Amino acid sequence: MDEIVIPFEHELFLESRATLDSATFLVCAFFTRGSDLLERCAVRLARSCEKFELPYSIYRVPRVHQSISLRGTDDLRFTKANFIAFNLERFPDTDVLYMDADTFFMQRPSVLLGLRQDACDFAVYNWLSDPHNEAYVPANRKLRSGERESDFYVFSHRVEWTSSDQLICSGAVQYYGNTRPARALLQAWQRVIVDNPRSADDASLYFAYNNPIEGTRLRTRWLDKSYIRYAWWPHVEPVVLHPAMPTSGQPHLPPAESPDRRRLYLERCTRNTAEVLFPAGRMVDTTTGIVYRIEDGKRLVPFGRHDGRFWIYPEDVALCD
Numbered sequence: 179m180d181e182i183v184i185p186f187e188h189e190l191f192l193e194s195r196a197t198l199d200s201a202t203f204l205v206c207a208f209f210t211r212g213s214d215l216l217e218r219c220a221v222r223l224a225r226s227c228e229k230f231e232l233p234y235s236i237y238r239v240p241r242v243h244q245s246i247s248l249r250g251t252d253d254l255r256f257t258k259a260n261f262i263a264f265n266l267e268r269f270p271d272t273d274v275l276y277m278d279a280d281t282f283f284m285q286r287p288s289v290l291l292g293l294r295q296d297a298c299d300f301a302v303y304n305w306l307s308d309p310h311n312e313a314y315v316p317a318n319r320k321l322r323s324g325e326r327e328s329d330f331y332v333f334s335h336r337v338e339w340t341s342s343d344q345l346i347c348s349g350a351v352q353y354y355g356n357t358r359p360a361r362a363l364l365q366a367w368q369r370v371i372v373d374n375p376r377s378a379d380d381a382s383l384y385f386a387y388n389n390p391i392e393g394t395r396l397r398t399r400w401l402d403k404s405y406i407r408y409a410w411w412p413h414v415e416p417v418v419l420h421p422a423m424p425t426s427g428q429p430h431l432p433p434a435e436s437p438d439r440r441r442l443y444l445e446r447c448t449r450n451t452a453e454v455l456f457p458a459g460r461m462v463d464t465t466t467g468i469v470y471r472i473e474d475g476k477r478l479v480p481f482g483r484h485d486g487r488f489w490i491y492p493e494d495v496a497l498c499d
Contacts (some may be wrong), residue, residue, distance in 0.1 A: 186255030226283035301353035309452035312336035357409035378430035
C-alpha cells in the first residue's frame with residue numbers, strides 16, 4: 179500500500195518535547211496564517227499541554243484543504259489526514275493526538291494517557307456509540323466576555339441511530355497509534371478526500387472507517403463527550419473544551435456512494451430510543467435548573483427541575499491578549 183504522506187509547506191509555531199520520552203502521545207495541531215484569533219487559541223492549547231506535562235507540536239500553515247473549509251485549497255498536502263500522517267512519520271516512536279487549534283485541555287486526559295498501553299490504534303468521539311448524543315443551543319443572547327454565556331438552552335438535534343461498529347464522528351480530537359492499522363486508516367481517509375474533495379473531512383473519515391480495507395483490523399476506542407466538549411453539551415464537564423458553539427458555513431457535499439460502499443449501513447444500526455434529557459418543547463434555565471415547558475411557542479411554564487450541574491464558558495475563555 180502506497181504511503182500518503184506528502185511534504186507540505188509549514189512553519190513550526192510552538193513546540194515542546196520536554197516530556198516526549200516519557201509521554202504516551204504527542205499533541206499536534208495546525209492553523210492558518212493571518213488569523214490573530216487562531217494564533218491566540220494555539221497559544222492557549224500549548225499552555226494547557228504544558229500544564230499537564232504533555233508534549234506538543236503546533237504548526238502555522240499557509241492554507242487548509244477545502245475538506246476543512248470550502249474556502250480552502252485543492253492542494254492535498256493540507257488535509258487533516260496528511261497532517262496527522264506527517265506527525266506519525268516525524269515522531270515514529272510516539273502516538274499522536276490530533277486536536278483542532280481552538281480546543282484545549284481543562285483536565286488531565288487520563289483516558290487518553292492509557293490508550294497506548296491498551297494498544298489502541300484509533301480513538302474518536304462517535305455519535306453512534308453514544309445514545310445520549312443530543313445537542314442543545316442557547317435560547318437567549320450571548321453575554322459579554324467574562325459573564326455567563328447563556329442561561330437558557332433548548333434541544334437542537336441528535337443522531338437517531340446507534341451502532342457499536344460504525345462511525346459518525348466529530349473530529350476535533352482524534353487519537354492515532356503509531357501503528358500500521360492507524361496509518362492504513364489515514365491512507366483510506368486521504369483516498370476518500372481525493373475522490374470527494376468537496377466533502378467534509380469528518381464525513382470522509384467515517385466513510386473510510388465504515389468501509390474498511392480488507393485484512394486491516396483497527397483496535398478502536400470511542401471517546402466520551404468530555405473529551406470533545408462542544409458548547410452544545412453544557413451539562414458535560416469538559417476534559418477537552420471547544421468553547422465556541424459549532425456553526426455551519428457553506429455546506430459540503432457528502433461522499434459519493436456506490437452499491438458496495440455506503441456512508442452508513444442502516445441495517446447494522448438500531449434506532450436510538452434513549453430518553454432525551456431536555457426534549458424538544460422544553461427549555462432549561464442553567465442557573466436554577468428549572469425546566470420549562472414551552473407553550474404557544476413563547477410562554478414558559480415550570481415543568482420540573484434538573485439537579486445536575488452545568489459548565490458554561492465564554493468563547494474567549496483562557497485566551498491571552
